[in-house]
Amino acid sequence: MPMISIERRLAQPRWLSVAVPIASVGVSFLVMAAVLAATGHNPLETYRRLFDAAFIGSAAWTDTLISATPLLFTGLAAAVAFRMQLWNIGAEGQLYLGAIGGAGAAIWLGPHHATVFTILAMCVCGAAAGSLWALIPGVLKAFGRTNEIITSLMLNYVAGQLLTYLIFDSASPWRDISTVQTRSFPQAIPLQASQFWPTLSPSNIVIPFGFLLAIGIAAVLAFLFRATRFGFEMNVIGDSQRAARYAGMRTRRKILAVMAISGAVAGLGGASQVGDFAHELDASPQGLQGANYGYTGIVVAALGRYNPFAVCLVGVLLGGLQNAGLFLQGVDFPSGLVGVMQGIILFCALGGELLIRYRVRIRRQARSTAEDVPAADAKPTP
Amino acid sequence: MRAITKRFPGVLANDSVDFEAAVGEVHALLGENGAGKSTLSNILTGLYRPDEGEIWLYGEQARFHSPSDAIDAGIGMVHQHFRLVPPFTVAENVLLGEHRPEARRFMVRPRQIERHVAELGERYGIAVEPRARIWQLSVGEQQRVEILKALYREARILILDEPTAVLTPQESEALFVTLRAMAAEGRTVIFISHKLNEVKAVADRVTVLRGGRSIATVDANATSRELAGLMVGREVELAIRKQRAVPHRPDVALEVQGLSVRGDRGGDAVKDVSLGVRNGEIVGVAGVAGNGQRELAEAITGMRPPVGGTILVGGHRLRTGDPRAAIAAGVAHVPEDRLGTGVAPTRSIAENTVLKSYRGSGVSSGPLLRWRAIREQAVELVRRYAVSTPGTHLRARDLSGGNLQKLVLGREFSGKPKVLIAASPTRGLDVGAIETVHGYLRQAASEGVAVLLLSEDLDEILALADRIVVIYEGRLTGDFDPGTATVEEIGLAMAGGER
Numbered sequence: 102m103p104m105i106s107i108e109r110r111l112a113q114p115r116w117l118s119v120a121v122p123i124a125s126v127g128v129s130f131l132v133m134a135a136v137l138a139a140t141g142h143n144p145l146e147t148y149r150r151l152f153d154a155a156f157i158g159s160a161a162w163t164d165t166l167i168s169a170t171p172l173l174f175t176g177l178a179a180a181v182a183f184r185m186q187l188w189n190i191g192a193e194g195q196l197y198l199g200a201i202g203g204a205g206a207a208i209w210l211g212p213h214h215a216t217v218f219t220i221l222a223m224c225v226c227g228a229a230a231g232s233l234w235a236l237i238p239g240v241l242k243a244f245g246r247t248n249e250i251i252t253s254l255m256l257n258y259v260a261g262q263l264l265t266y267l268i269f270d271s272a273s274p275w276r277d278i279s280t281v282q283t284r285s286f287p288q289a290i291p292l293q294a295s296q297f298w299p300t301l302s303p304s305n306i307v308i309p310f311g312f313l314l315a316i317g318i319a320a321v322l323a324f325l326f327r328a329t330r331f332g333f334e335m336n337v338i339g340d341s342q343r344a345a346r347y348a349g350m351r352t353r354r355k356i357l358a359v360m361a362i363s364g365a366v367a368g369l370g371g372a373s374q375v376g377d378f379a380h381e382l383d384a385s386p387q388g389l390q391g392a393n394y395g396y397t398g399i400v401v402a403a404l405g406r407y408n409p410f411a412v413c414l415v416g417v418l419l420g421g422l423q424n425a426g427l428f429l430q431g432v433d434f435p436s437g438l439v440g441v442m443q444g445i446i447l448f449c450a451l452g453g454e455l456l457i458r459y460r461v462r463i464r465r466q467a468r469s470t471a472e473d474v475p476a477a478d479a480k481p482t483p
Numbered sequence: 484m485r486a487i488t489k490r491f492p493g494v495l496a497n498d499s500v501d502f503e504a505a506v507g508e509v510h511a512l513l514g515e516n517g518a519g520k521s522t523l524s525n526i527l528t529g530l531y532r533p534d535e536g537e538i539w540l541y542g543e544q545a546r547f548h549s550p551s552d553a554i555d556a557g558i559g560m561v562h563q564h565f566r567l568v569p570p571f572t573v574a575e576n577v578l579l580g581e582h583r584p585e586a587r588r589f590m591v592r593p594r595q596i597e598r599h600v601a602e603l604g605e606r607y608g609i610a611v612e613p614r615a616r617i618w619q620l621s622v623g624e625q626q627r628v629e630i631l632k633a634l635y636r637e638a639r640i641l642i643l644d645e646p647t648a649v650l651t652p653q654e655s656e657a658l659f660v661t662l663r664a665m666a667a668e669g670r671t672v673i674f675i676s677h678k679l680n681e682v683k684a685v686a687d688r689v690t691v692l693r694g695g696r697s698i699a700t701v702d703a704n705a706t707s708r709e710l711a712g713l714m715v716g717r718e719v720e721l722a723i724r725k726q727r728a729v730p731h732r733p734d735v736a737l738e739v740q741g742l743s744v745r746g747d748r749g750g751d752a753v754k755d756v757s758l759g760v761r762n763g764e765i766v767g768v769a770g771v772a773g774n775g776q777r778e779l780a781e782a783i784t785g786m787r788p789p790v791g792g793t794i795l796v797g798g799h800r801l802r803t804g805d806p807r808a809a810i811a812a813g814v815a816h817v818p819e820d821r822l823g824t825g826v827a828p829t830r831s832i833a834e835n836t837v838l839k840s841y842r843g844s845g846v847s848s849g850p851l852l853r854w855r856a857i858r859e860q861a862v863e864l865v866r867r868y869a870v871s872t873p874g875t876h877l878r879a880r881d882l883s884g885g886n887l888q889k890l891v892l893g894r895e896f897s898g899k900p901k902v903l904i905a906a907s908p909t910r911g912l913d914v915g916a917i918e919t920v921h922g923y924l925r926q927a928a929s930e931g932v933a934v935l936l937l938s939e940d941l942d943e944i945l946a947l948a949d950r951i952v953v954i955y956e957g958r959l960t961g962d963f964d965p966g967t968a969t970v971e972e973i974g975l976a977m978a979g980g981e982r
Contacts, residue, residue, distance in 0.1 A: 171512050272818050328854075329852060330841060330850055333834065333852055336827070336830060337827045337834070340827040341823050341828060342821050343820070343824040344823065344825070344826060344827040344828075344838065345827070346806055347806060347816065347838075348838045348839045348841075349785075349788060349806040349807030349810045350807075354919075
């Protein structure tokens with residue numbers, strides 16, 4: 102009887118860490134091809150359209166970068182914390198808070214300031230709001246030894262409710278109550294054109310300012326990890342908390358600082374959503390709350406192995422996938438199938454990680470060694 | 484086992500090793516650390532697969548794809564670090580991992596297993612209350628559970644990896660009796676050790692490994708000197724007490740007064756301990772593992788806040804519970820757990836060189852690190868303390884135990900300490916590395932450092948200490964002069980007996 106068993110790999114050859122991700126993407130496309138064929142679509146044709154929609158031509162790239170921008174922020178936010186083995190699952194909520202802070206700054210300042218100043222204020226307020234939100238689980242972890250996974254995750258729901266409350270259930274400063282119409286159909290106060298974040302367009306690709314900001318943050322984080330005492334401490338704490346304590350590092354302070362940085366990066370992502378794209382505090386179910394940027398960011402961080410630049414690369418790839426998904430779906434291509442496709446690709450990519458650490462072995466005859474060995478003289482009777 | 488070869492990246496761990504143990508014998512596997520003992524036993528227990536070579540059991544060739552294959556073939560292993568689940572009972576732990584088809588039932592029958600475990604314990608003189616929970620047991624009793632586990636699974640070949648490291652001399656004696664009884668029944672006992680006297684006391688034959696090769700299989704009646712020679716490949720001086728030239732100065736560098744420290748399980752692990760260490764003196768704290776040594780060392784070095792008492796370093800009161808304060812006061816620490824505490828395992832050797840000094844001006848300016856200076860320091864440390872490594876960019880965990888300890892010692896000495904707390908500094912090291920570490924400790928003392936040596940290895944304490952105190956259940960129960968005290972006296976105090 103053939104048996105399949107999974108065995109731990111004793112050594113992890115270097116080529117595997119390159120070959121496995123590529124192979125797992127390949128496998129995901131094969132699996133998906135079966136699904137597509139079964140649902141009456143031509144796999145090759147679909148893949149061509151997918152690839153075209155994501156990465157061929159300036160319009161495709163523009164849309165891909167728009168989808169990627171929030172993922173870069175949340176991916177980096179998760180990567181910062183995960184690097185220190187601090188499991189901040191709360192980028193989702195911190196992003197909402199950043200959006201609230203960013204929109205609040207823009208509304209409070211009004212349209213009559215220099216764009217540069219407005220952007221700066223939005224970034225500062227967005228980052229601060231995300232940061233403070235992240236510090237709640239941070240403080241609880243540092244001083245109360247609570248599990249940050251649970252507290253940061255739960256706060257996402259609180260942040261979602263807060264967002265809904267500000268627009269739908271209250272006369273908050275974020276809500277437009279200037280006309281009868283907006284009083285009965287709740288709507289957020291829109292940003293003025295002078296407050297929109299600029300874009301950069303070399304050739305025909307439009308690059309949002311937020312995307313560049315995220316790349317800049319990635320560079321800063323890479324520098325922080327590599328060249329500073331702070332990064333050194335983060336690396337040691339992430340490796341062994343006991344060794345860090347032994348070396349006299351102030352672990353508690355680092356937890357607070359790293360949560361604050363992680364929340365600030367996610368918060369900037371929220372501000373960028375407001376300033377770059379939505380141009381209002383979008384509390385609708387199709388808006389921020391429907392996008393799950395925070396959770397996708399966890400996947401981005403994991404696939405990028407917490408390396409800031411790799412996170413950016415993965416963010417762009419996943420952004421392309423999401424963008425292409427939007428493009429594909431239509432009358433003949435249900436959105437559910439798009440979701441299935443994205444799910445299969447992610448599943449295979451993460452599942453492939455297992456193959457780097459373990460190997461699968463198929464055995465022809467199982468347990469050939471057990472029965473045919475003579476028994477010991479004194480065999481205790483069970 | 485015939486011509487077993489196992490390669491790891493950059494290392495040939497086993498180089499066509501031949502090993503043969505007969506039915507009914509206690510066969511010792513003797514060798515320094517890094518000689519390939521662990522690799523060989525891991526191959527025999529199915530954890531590793533050999534690159535070359537064959538395993539034959541009772542005349543038939545065996546192929547193990549995973550540890551469960553080896554268990555099915557009747558091979559049992561007692562690891563140095565026990566694989567037990569503390570909140571479970573003895574019987575539950577014995578059942579755990581039992582995967583023979585006939586035992587794979589949905590319902591467990593606790594009474595039946597408990598009875599069986601009690602019977603086995605009776606028969607081999609290793610009785611343990613089957614319904615006791617693991618955390619309630621002493622280390623020696625936990626080891627018995629490990630042996631019972633193997634017996635319950637009807638192991639005909641039992642491998643014990645350094646089983647006496649955690650036992651008192653008396654407990655070791657009792658273990659040897661059990662092992663002999665098991666061998667007399669027709670089982671095969673493979674006893675891994677680097678302690679010559681134990682090997683001679685319990686084994687019938689000895690296979691010596693060195694540098695990944697099987698050097699010789701000899702009768703256990705060979706002299707210690709012969710065995711040691713085979714083991715290290717040169718003549719060694721066996722644990723002879725060396726007098727240090729520099730007499731200790733009278734001033735007390737480390738003074739502990741009425742220290743009480745809470746243990747991990749609640750309750751005080753260290754109870755009202757007072758002791759002083761003078762400059763240039765080595766004070767040895769002897770005791771069986773788990774009697775409060777770890778907590779004592781951690782309290783002095785700030786790793787664990789005490790519940791009462793004071794610690795004075797050079798006459799100044801130390802802020803307790805703060806490792807940074809201890810480091811600043813000149814307290815160096817060689818921790819028991821080298822790999823998880825003494826170094827950050829997956830960080831580079833260079834980074835670990837400055838693990839404590841990275842804040843200093845030499846290796847950082849403002850918030851930035853000076854990598855060039857860090858690497859230079861690491862290269863210098865590696866050279867000075869003869870850490871054998873291809874480069875300082877390698878991860879600390881890639882170093883062997885001895886080299887890792889040299890790295891830790893080198894780093895701790897480079898901080899110019901006044902006091903050195905060394906907890907089991909040679910545990911798991913080979914003879915050569917032990918000599919080196921002992922040399923460094925003696926040198927530190929002769930340079931005026933006050934050394935507090937906590938060790939479960941009585942020979943080590945006898946060889947190094949100027950004064951010996953014994954810790955039992957968190958209290959100091961004896962104060963001996965190594966010149967006049969006998970091993971029996973100290974061993975008795977370690978076991979909590981009256982003097």
